[in-house]
Amino acid sequence: MAEQDARGGSATAQLLRAMRAVVGAANVADDGATLARYARSTAARGTMPLAVVRPGSRAEVVALVDLARRYRAPLYPVSTGKNWGYGDACAVTDGQVVLELARMNRIVQVDPQLAYAVIEPGVTQQQLADYLRERGIGLQIDCTGAGPDTSFLGNILERGFGHSPYGNRLAHIAGMQVVLASGEVLDTGFGHYPNARTAHLFPYGVGPFLDGLFTQSNFGVVTQVGIWLMPKAECINHFLCTVPAHEDIAEVIDALRPLRLDGTLRSIVHIGNDLRVLSGGCTFPREQAGDQSMLPADMRSAMRARAGAGAWTVSGALYGSALQVAAARAALKKALRGTQATTIFLTERTLKQGAFLANLLGKFGGGQRLRARVALGNALFAMNRGVPNGRFLAGAYWRRRGGLPSGFPMRADPGADNCGMLWVSPVLPMRGVDVLALHALAAPIFAHYRFDLFATFSMINERALGGVLTVAYDKDDPAEVDRAQMCHAALFDAAMKAGYIPYRVGIGSMAALDPHGDVYWKTVSRIKRALDPDGIIAPGRYEPGLQRRIAKHDRFGAIR
C-alpha cells in the first residue's frame, strides 16, 4: 500500500475512513490498546495488525473486500480469533487488517427433521448448544475441547476435530458461502442453484467439489456453512481405559483399531498421557519443584499414583440404543482382553450415584478423589452430549504463574490469560508402533529443552491418529520463551523428517511446509492467483512461498 496519497492523508488513513463508512466507526479500531490485544498470542510472538475491522453482515464483508482490493490492503479473516496454540487472532505477518467475523453470529436455520444448521462464523459452540437446548430440539452438536467461546465454523475451516461420531467435522458439512477476493459470493455444492432443495443435505453438488479448497487456505472469506447435527442418542456410555506402563499403549491401540475400522467405535477416541490427566486439576507445582521447568520424575510418579492415573488414558464414548451400546461394550471388552488396560464404563446413572457417594464420604481422602473423578466424568459426558466446557484446555495453563484463574474452566481463555502454549500436531498411522516411535522421537527433544511432554493421540478417522504435542511454557520468562520456540521448531522438524506430517500448523510454521517447492504447493499458488490475483486475502496463510518472502520485511506494504 502506498504510504501517501495525492488527496492528502496516508492511504492507510483513507482505507480506514472508507472501512468506517461501511461498518461504522465503532467497528474499526487502530488504537494501540486494541492492536496490542489482537497481537496477543499463546505463541511466543504474535503479529501486529494494521487495524481490526468487524463487519456485521455478508454485504459488509463484500464491501470490505472491494475496499481491500482497491487499496491493495491485506485482509486477514478470523472468526472469533481463538485459534489458540496456532496463532490466535494473529495474521501470518504484521501489518494486515484483521477481519474479525465475531459479530456475524446468526444461526440462520436449524432443520430438526433433516438434522442440520446453517451458521455464520461468529456462532460459538456454546451458542449453538444453548440454541438447541432452549428450543427443545432433539439434536446435538459435536464439541471440541477448545472451550465454549470458540467458533464452530472457524474450527471446521482449520479442520479441527471433536469428540463425537461427528468429530471428523469437515466430513459433516454441506454448503459453504464464500466471499471471493473479486467481491463475488460463491455458494458451493448445490447452493448456487437458487431453488436447490438439498444445498445443505448433499455436499458434493454437481461439477468439481470445491469445499476442501476453502479449508486451511486463503482463497476466500467463508461467511456461512451448513453443518450436520446429530440426533440425541438414547444411550451413551463413556469408557476410560487406564494403561499402566508407557509401552503398553501400543497393544491397546492395536486392539482398538479393528473396532474403529468396523464401526463399533464411531466417535473420536482420545488417548492422553498422564500429564494430560494430571494437568486437569492443577498447574506446575512451582513451590515443590523449585526453579525448574520440568516435573522431576519422582514427583510425576507420586502425582500419577495420587490421581490413580496410568501412563496413558484412553477415553471414548459409545452411542446408540441400549441394545446397540451393550453390543459395542461387549465388543470393546473382548478386544481389550489380554491387554494391560483396565477399563471402566461410565453412564449418566453411575455418575449420579458417584456424586451421591462422594457426598457421603465427605470432603477428604476417598470422598475428594471420588468427587474429582465424578467431575471429570461429568465434563466428559457434557462433551459427549454436545455441551462444551473449557476443562480440556487446562494443559495450556501448566506453566502459567498464579495457577488456574478463578473463572476456569467455564471462562477459559488461554490467550487472554497469558498462557504460553505451542502445538505440534503430527498425523500417524493408527498403530501402536507409530505412537511409540513418535514418542521416542519427541521425548528427548522435550527433555533437551526441559519441558514436560503433553501428548494426545486422537483417532480422527478409522485409520489415522491426530497427535497433539504441547509445549507449555512460562510467557513471563524470556529465556523459557526462547527455549519453547526452539523446542517447537526442533519437534516440528523432527516429526516432518520422520514422515509424521502435521494436520495443521501455526502462523510461524507456514514456510516450513514447503521446503522444496513441490507440485502441490505450486498448484495451490496457481489457484490462489486465479481466485485472488491481487493477493489481498490472508497473504501467507498456508502459502509457504509467500511467507518466506514476507519474512524478510516488517510490513506487508514493503513487498508490494
Added chain:
Amino acid sequence: MAEQDARGGSATAQLLRAMRAVVGAANVADDGATLARYARSTAARGTMPLAVVRPGSRAEVVALVDLARRYRAPLYPVSTGKNWGYGDACAVTDGQVVLELARMNRIVQVDPQLAYAVIEPGVTQQQLADYLRERGIGLQIDCTGAGPDTSFLGNILERGFGHSPYGNRLAHIAGMQVVLASGEVLDTGFGHYPNARTAHLFPYGVGPFLDGLFTQSNFGVVTQVGIWLMPKAECINHFLCTVPAHEDIAEVIDALRPLRLDGTLRSIVHIGNDLRVLSGGCTFPREQAGDQSMLPADMRSAMRARAGAGAWTVSGALYGSALQVAAARAALKKALRGTQATTIFLTERTLKQGAFLANLLGKFGGGQRLRARVALGNALFAMNRGVPNGRFLAGAYWRRRGGLPSGFPMRADPGADNCGMLWVSPVLPMRGVDVLALHALAAPIFAHYRFDLFATFSMINERALGGVLTVAYDKDDPAEVDRAQMCHAALFDAAMKAGYIPYRVGIGSMAALDPHGDVYWKTVSRIKRALDPDGIIAPGRYEPGLQRRIAKHDRFGAIR
C-alpha cells in the same frame, strides 16, 4: 489444431505418429472400426473421437499430455470407459483424443492391517475383489451395481455410490495422484511429502484439500488413488421391505430416516419401484404387449403379482457382530411397525436353506418362484460382500430387441449390447414427501413420451436420496430414440426447475448445468484456466460454458 503443417502431413497425423512413439503403435488407433466402437453409447448419440490412445503407465500419460499441449489437441481421459447412461467412453464433443487408461490396471499396494489399497484407473471391481479373495485378505470392497468390469477409480471420480457402509465412495479415499495439464504430477493429501507415512490414511493433508477438485471435472488426469477397504463383517443380514401401494413409500422413508441419521443403517439403502424388480429377470414383453413402448397397466399388475413384488422394494444390509446386527434388526423392526411395509431378513444361512427347499419343490410353481428369490438374495449378498455382478444392470436391457443376452448377468455390457438407456439422477431430501413429489413430476413426462418409469432412490448419505430415473428405449427404432431424448430433456429440465438437481450428468447435459452463468461455474472456469490454460484436458466436461460454445461446431479444432 491446425489442419496442415509446414513440415508435411496433417497435424493430426504428426500427433498420432508422436503418440505412437510414446505408447507403441498397437496402442493408438484411428481406424474407422475402432473409432466407431468408442463412439458407441447407450445415449442416443455418442461422439466420434479423433483417435484412441492407450497408455500403459503414468510416465506415458505425462508424455501424452506434453504432446497434447504442444499440438493443442484435446485429450479425453476415461478409465475403462463404461460410464453407461452418462456417455460411456465418449468425449463431450467430437474430435477429441480418447485417452483410455484401462491398461493401467495395477493394484499398487494393499495394506491388510490399515485396510486400504492403492489402485490405477484400469482396476475393475472384479479384479480387486478377486485379488482380495485369492490372497485371503480379510477385507472387502464396496460394490456398485454397474457390473464387474467397471473401473473403481472412474466411478469415484464421477462420485458414484455403492451398496455398503463405504458406499459414499468419495468419503472413503485418501491420496490421489494426478497428471496435470502442465505435465507435472500432483500428489494430494500428504502424498507430496516423499516420506509421509499417512498418505493413504488421512485424506486432508495440510493446506487446501484438493481431492474434490478432480472429481466431476477436467482439471487433470487421475492416475492413482488410495481407497479404503472394509474389514469383512462377522455377520451380515439383508433386509427387503415390500411396500404394497405407491403412496405408502413415503411413511417408510420417514420411518427409516432416523435410523440412517443415528447410524443404525450404515450402508446405502436402495429403494426401487416394481419395474426395477420385474426387469431383473426379463425384458419388455413385446409378444404380449404388442407394438407399444410402455407396459399396459393390467400387464404390469399381473407381472407384479406373479413376482410377489410391491409398488416399491426397500433393500439394504446390516453389518457387524451377531449382537450388533441383532440390535440393528430390533431397531429396524420397531421403526417399521405401523407402516404398510412387510419386511423379511435374509441371511446366508436362510439362503442356503431356501436353495435346498427350492430343489425339493422342483422346477415349477412354488419351486421356481423360490429359486428366483434365492437367486436375487444371492446376488444381493454377493454385492454386500463385495463381489460384483451385472444383475442390477438389467433395466438397461428392458427395451432391447432379443431380450437379455446369453452371457447376462456375468458379462453385462449395455454399451456393447446395443442397449438404449438415459439416466436422470436428481438428489432429494430424504423425505417421503419429496419422493412422491418428484415421482408425480416425472410420471406424466414418462407417460407423455410413452416410456416405463424405472425409479430408484438410494440413501447416499444420512440426509439425501440419490434418485436414478431410467429412460430405457429401443435403439433400433429411430422414432423411439428421438422420443427418449425428448423425454430425458423434459425430465432433466423439470427436475432442475423443481430444485432436484442431478448429482451427475451425461455428456449431452453439461451446458444445461449453468443456465445463468453463475459464480460457481465462473470460479470453476478460473481454476480451469489456472491449471490448464490451453484447455487440453477433456474440454467441455463439467464445463457448461465451453460446451455451449462447442455445440455449434462439429470438430474441436474449429473453435481454436
